[in-house]
Structures are given as structure tokens and as C-alpha cells.
Amino acid sequence: MGQAIVVVILVSFLTFVLLHLLPGGAARAVLGVRASPSSIRQFNVANGYNRPFFPQYLFYLDRLIHGNLGYSYKLNEPVRTLLAMDLPKSAYLSGLALFFTVIIAIPLGIYQAVRRNKPDDYALTSLSFIGYSMPTFWLGLLLIAFFAVFLKWLPPTAPQTATVGGAISDPKAMILPVMTLTIVGIAFFSRYMRSSAIENLAQDYIRTARAKGVTQKGVLFGHMLRNAVLPIVTLLGLSVPALLSGNLITESVFNYPGVGLLFWTATQTRDYPTLLALTLVVAIFTVLGNLIADIAYRIVDRRVSYV
Amino acid sequence: MAVLDNPGPEAPVEVSHMVRAKRRRGASVLEVFLENKLALAGFVILVIIVLFCFLGPIFYHSNQVSSNLSIANTAPTKGHPLGTDNVGYDVMGRLMVGGQSSLEIGFAAAMLAGLFGVLWGAVSGFFGGVIDAIMMRIVDALLSIPVLFVLLLMAAIIKVNQLNLTLAVAFFAWLVPARLIRGETLTLRTREYIQAVKGMGGGAGRSIFAHIIPNAIGTIVVNITFQVADAILALAALGYLGFGIPPPAANWGAMLSQGVTYIYAGEWWLIYPVGILIILTVMALNFIGDALRDAFDVRLQGR
Numbered sequence: 314m315g316q317a318i319v320v321v322i323l324v325s326f327l328t329f330v331l332l333h334l335l336p337g338g339a340a341r342a343v344l345g346v347r348a349s350p351s352s353i354r355q356f357n358v359a360n361g362y363n364r365p366f367f368p369q370y371l372f373y374l375d376r377l378i379h380g381n382l383g384y385s386y387k388l389n390e391p392v393r394t395l396l397a398m399d400l401p402k403s404a405y406l407s408g409l410a411l412f413f414t415v416i417i418a419i420p421l422g423i424y425q426a427v428r429r430n431k432p433d434d435y436a437l438t439s440l441s442f443i444g445y446s447m448p449t450f451w452l453g454l455l456l457i458a459f460f461a462v463f464l465k466w467l468p469p470t471a472p473q474t475a476t477v478g479g480a481i482s483d484p485k486a487m488i489l490p491v492m493t494l495t496i497v498g499i500a501f502f503s504r505y506m507r508s509s510a511i512e513n514l515a516q517d518y519i520r521t522a523r524a525k526g527v528t529q530k531g532v533l534f535g536h537m538l539r540n541a542v543l544p545i546v547t548l549l550g551l552s553v554p555a556l557l558s559g560n561l562i563t564e565s566v567f568n569y570p571g572v573g574l575l576f577w578t579a580t581q582t583r584d585y586p587t588l589l590a591l592t593l594v595v596a597i598f599t600v601l602g603n604l605i606a607d608i609a610y611r612i613v614d615r616r617v618s619y620v
Numbered sequence: 621m622a623v624l625d626n627p628g629p630e631a632p633v634e635v636s637h638m639v640r641a642k643r644r645r646g647a648s649v650l651e652v653f654l655e656n657k658l659a660l661a662g663f664v665i666l667v668i669i670v671l672f673c674f675l676g677p678i679f680y681h682s683n684q685v686s687s688n689l690s691i692a693n694t695a696p697t698k699g700h701p702l703g704t705d706n707v708g709y710d711v712m713g714r715l716m717v718g719g720q721s722s723l724e725i726g727f728a729a730a731m732l733a734g735l736f737g738v739l740w741g742a743v744s745g746f747f748g749g750v751i752d753a754i755m756m757r758i759v760d761a762l763l764s765i766p767v768l769f770v771l772l773l774m775a776a777i778i779k780v781n782q783l784n785l786t787l788a789v790a791f792f793a794w795l796v797p798a799r800l801i802r803g804e805t806l807t808l809r810t811r812e813y814i815q816a817v818k819g820m821g822g823g824a825g826r827s828i829f830a831h832i833i834p835n836a837i838g839t840i841v842v843n844i845t846f847q848v849a850d851a852i853l854a855l856a857a858l859g860y861l862g863f864g865i866p867p868p869a870a871n872w873g874a875m876l877s878q879g880v881t882y883i884y885a886g887e888w889w890l891i892y893p894v895g896i897l898i899i900l901t902v903m904a905l906n907f908i909g910d911a912l913r914d915a916f917d918v919r920l921q922g923r
Contacts, residue, residue, distance in 0.1 A: 316757065323761035331773065438658075446849070446902035448856040448873070451895055454880050462884060554766065561768055562857055577861060580772045592769050599764035 317600050324596040325377060328589045329370050343386045343586070382594070383586035387579070392590040395575060401477035403571030407560060409491045411552055414498030419545065421499065422506020423533055426541075429511060437503075444500030453493040453566035460489060471569035480569075490567040494560055505544045513541040539613065546613055550606020554598040652915035659911030662904035669901055673719030682713030685868050693882070696889055703889040706878065709870075711889055715897060718870035721782060722852050723901075725871065729789040730847035736790075737797030738840055742828045744798070745805025756802065759795050767792045768857060775863035782865060785858075789851045797843045804836040838916030845909035849902040856898060872898050 340353040340362065348356075357363045361372045376383075382392040421437065428434045444452075461469035471490045472483040480487065513519065514537065522536045564573035572591065579587040653659055682700075687707035696703045702711040744755035774788050808814065809832065817827045833840075856873030860880075865871055872894050879890030 316760070319757050320760045320764060323757060324764055327761060327765065331770075334777065435658075442903050442906055443899060446853070446899045446906065448853060448860070448876060448895070448898060450857065450860040451876060451880060451891075454883055458883050554764075562860065565861065576769060576772070580775075581862070588769075588773055592765060592773065595766045595769060596761075596764040599766070600760075603764075 317604050320600050321597055324600070325374060325593060326370065328593045328596075329373055331592075332585070332589050333366075377593075382590040385579075385584055385587045387582045387584040388587070392587050395587065396572065396591075396594065398475065399570060399572045399575050402474075402480055402569070403560075403564070403573065405477050405480055406471070406487070406490055406564070406569060406571060407494065407552075409487065410494030410498060411549070413491065413495045414502055415545070415549070417495070418499045418502035419506055419538075419542065422503040423510050423538070423541070425503065425507040426510030426514060427533070438507075441500040441503050444496050445504075447497075449493065449497055449560075449562045450566050452496060453489070453563060456489050456493055457566075469567075471564075471567035473568065473570070475570070490563055490569055493563050493566070502545060502548060505548060506541065509541045509544045510537065513537050516540075543610065543614055546609050547606050550602045550604075550609060551599075553602030553605060554595050650915075653911050656907075656911040656914065658907045662907030662911075665900055665904040666908065669719065669897065669904070670723065673716050673723060676716040677713065680713060680716070682710035684709060684713050684717045684870075687868075693885075693887060693890075702893055703887070705875075705890055706882070709868075711893065714870055714875060715872075715894060718872045718875050718894070719897065721865065721869060721871040722855060722873065722898075723848075725782060725786045725789065725855060726848040726851040728786045729793055729851045730844045732786070732790040733793030733847055734797050734840055734844045737794035737843075738801050738833060738836070740794065741798040741801030741803075742805050742832050742836070745802040746809055746824060746828055746832065748806075748809075752802070756799075759798050762792070763795045763799075767854070768861075771854070771858055772861060772863065775858065780863055780865060782869065785855065785865065789854055793847050793851065797840060797847075800839050800843060801833075801836050804839055805832050808832050808835055838912070842909050842913045842916065845905050845912060849905035849909070852898060852902055852905075 340356045340360075341348065344352060344356060354363075361369055364372070380393060382396070384391050385395060388395060425434045425437050457469045460467045467488050468486045469489070470486065472480045472486045474480055474483070519532060519537060522532050527535065561573035561577060563569070564571045565577045568574065572595075576588065576591050578584070579591070687709060688704075689707060691700075691704050693706055694700060694704045700710050700712065702715070704710055705714060740755060740759070744752045770792070771788055774784075778784055778788075805828075809827070814827050814831055817831060852872070855871055856876055859871065859873030859875075860877035865874060875894045876891065876898060879887070879894060882890050
């Protein structure tokens, strides 16, 4: 916990340094290259940029703690408003994808572990490696080309909506983006599930259970699952930032208006306040995700304690 | 008595025994690696791809410097076995040039990251205490910053070229090896042979460079393999988001993202050859990495 706080403070410092690395400083980035020296001076005074480095950082921290993430001069809105608008949509997309990933990848990994080094395991392993090795944007575009353009079953873009309700009310348009994320997720998660299940199946308690006459199903789901699922818990914790900040690539392929797309648009328009605020927010989510993973780990595995 | 009388051959035998043990360890790693058919296939594929990219241009000549719009987007013909791209570069030759750059950036970034990460992790783990806490919190902080976000931010600020891309990718890639080696060092530093170095007056430098790093070599090699694959994928993502290397330079990621804009024009030669090369390279590296991990991991042997 204490470590998490230290990390968050460090991250805020790093983003602050990044803000200062901008060519010409924040004022030029916001007001443009043709800004007059007097307007730059005015901007710097108004934002406290004329002060020395550390007081500026404290000022920045103070604003952060009060929930002020900065102001997007390109979109003319506080970053907080933008986040409040896009965050639920990203969470909805990634949450759905994560849900399908987990319910498919866990049984798949167990199946591969049971059938280890048999032809079907090799085939599934190769498939998951292809899924992992494929650039995400290409996968998304291939799915669009096949399902939307060739078969004409599904719309090629994600729901174009301002609210999360709009996204929920258009499930057909969500299928392709969710599918893209799920395929990549399964390729990643099932590898971990497979090796964790293999490791656990070689343990003594499995042999004991079998000797007691527990059925295969009972061994796998009654005894092994809870132990083998631990790495997945960690991976889930690591997925929290993606859950909240969205997936940059998938969102831009399907033009889904989530946090990822917001970030990408901000790089295109050089909207630095938004970029830095989002970087900081996602970093904080990452730290939170790790913390949640630690706590969840402890709930799943009672032997682990952090005293 | 006879042994004491004739100690001559005894010493060399001792040495050769040690050498043999060392060689046997190397041989067993190689054996386990070769046993894994997927890894062997991966290795062969990687060698072929490297030869294609670096030796290919010697045998296959094409103009990769100036564009020629009069032959833009032509389908494969005899002169251009894989057609030409949207400004008239020969795709076959471009695959070689782009592959050189992708592989160079991937390997260079992974090596740089491996080197720096190993030093950072070994120093942090070896000294422990406050130094360890500070060094590892820095790693934690950098790890929690989304890589793609910062790469995009950097690409928006600095000029994109091969050196900058390598440094940018390496800047984030060193964190994972640093953590892995630190963990390894924590267990290694309590071993007797490190205690022995200390007892004989050896310094930290000797412990780290002569003992800890050589013992952690397996972890390092495995990680570097995965890093190369990840770097190639990261380059592809960056290329798609509009931050590839500007022409006439090229890399696979930029080629693929350029090619997919023609996905509905039926110009498959701009998409599939380069896409398949990326997948093959990343897969081959992952197969090799997996097999190396198994080979270096003594616990998994004989299972």
C-alpha cells in the first residue's frame, strides 16, 4: 500500500517532467507557434509556469489532489469531463472482452494441459501463438473485411455514440471490437492457464485425489482449478488499466469513442494537457490494478499473506 | 601411495572433469532445445528470415531509394514478383529493407534493454536495503506508465528515425529484465560461492560480474528473445498509429499499416507478405524463447 503511494507520486513527477520536456514549454504547445511573447507570459503567470520547478510541481500536485486534471485547449473542456464521458465506454468494451476471454481461456488452457503434447494441443498452441503474434490492428481489419465487407453480417464500426447507454443499445456493432480483443486475450491467457495447469497436474495433491477415486472432472474443477487459476488472477489485475483506459489500437481501428481513441486523437492534435493527464490516470489505474491483484490473490489463495 | 607419488596426471584430470561438467550443462541445454520441434522450426525460420533480409539485397536488386509513381500499385509481374506499393517501390525488395530495419531495431533495443536491465537489477538486488527500495520503485513507476501512450507522446515530440525508435523502445524494455534479474540476484547473493567471494575480500563488482550475471544468463537470454518479438509488434502498432519511419526508410510495421489501407482494393501483395513475415518472425522468436526457458529451467527437465 505504502509502496503504491510512492509509485503514484513518482509517476506524477515523471508526467510533470514530460510536460516540461515539450518543445517550447506548455505555453507554446497550447497557444501555438505564433503566440506573442506577451500572451505566453500571461499564460505562464496564469498557470504558475513562471515559478521555480519545485513550487510548480507542488502546485501541480495540489491541483491533481483536488481532482483538477488540466484543461484541454483543443477540445475546450476540462480533461475530467472528457474522462467521465469516455471512461464508461472503454470499461464496457474491455469488460465484455475480458469476460469472454476468461470464460473461454480457462477451460481451453485446462483442456490443453490434459491433452499435453498431443496433436490437438499442438494445433491449439500454434493457433494461440498466431493470435499473439498478429498485430492487433491487422486482426481487427481482417475481421472487418470478412464479417462486414464480405459477409455483410456485422457493421464495420463500433457504436458511434456519446454515452455508454448508446453502446449497450447497439450490441451488434460491439461484436467485432469485442471479438478482436477477445481473440488476442485468449491467445495470451490460455498460454498461462495451460502451463499453470500442467504444473499443478504434476503435484502430489492431484495424485492423492485420483487415488481417492475422484473423477477426472472432480480433480480438474474441484481440486486443480482454484490452484491453477492464480496466474490468471494476476493477469486480470494487470488488465485493469486496459479495462479502464481502453485499448488504444482496437478503439482506433473500430473508431470506438473511448479513452484510447481520445488519447490517439490528442496525439494527432498535439493536445498535450489531455495526453499527460491520461498518461497519469492510466498509470494510477495500473498501480491500483496491481494492488487489486495482490488482494484478490490473497482471497483465492489463503496461504498467501502479506504481514 | 601411488596416487601421492604421481600427482602429475591427477590435476589435469580434475580440470578436464570440470570442463566436461560445464560442457555437459551446455550440451544438455542444447539437447533440450533441439528436442523441442517447435523451437527448432522457429530457429530455422528465423535464420531464413534474417538471411532473406540481409543477404537478399545482394542477389535481388531493386530501387529502394526513389519512388516511381508510373508503376505504383502494380500487381505481381515478372519484374516485380510481389508487385509494387503505392509509390512504386518494389515490394519484394522493400520487405528486405524493411525487415533489416525491423530486426535491427528489435535486436538493438532488446540488447540495450537487456544490458541496462541486468546491471540495474543486479546492483539493486545485490545491495538490497534502501538502494534496492529506491531503484525498484523507479522501475515500478516506469512500468505503470502505459508504453504505447508514452511512445506516441515521444513520437509527437521528437523526430522519428531508426536510432530514436530504438532508444524509445529500449527505454521501456529494460524494466522487465531489471525486475527478473533483481529477483534472481536476491536468491543468488545468499549462496555459498558469493559468501566465499566476500570472505576472500572480493568486491561487489567481482560478485556481480563474475558470479551473479553468469548465473542469471538463462533468464537474460530468454527475456531478450521475447523482447525482440515484442519490439517488432510495438513497431507495427506505432506504424499503424502514424508514427513509422518516414520514407525512403521502411520497416515492416509501417509497410503493413500502409498496406491495410488498400485492403478493399484487392491489393493483397501489400498486406499478406509483410503480415505473414511479421507473424512468422514473432512466432519464431516466441518458440525459441519458450524452448530456451524450458532448457534453462532444470526443474522442468525429465518431465
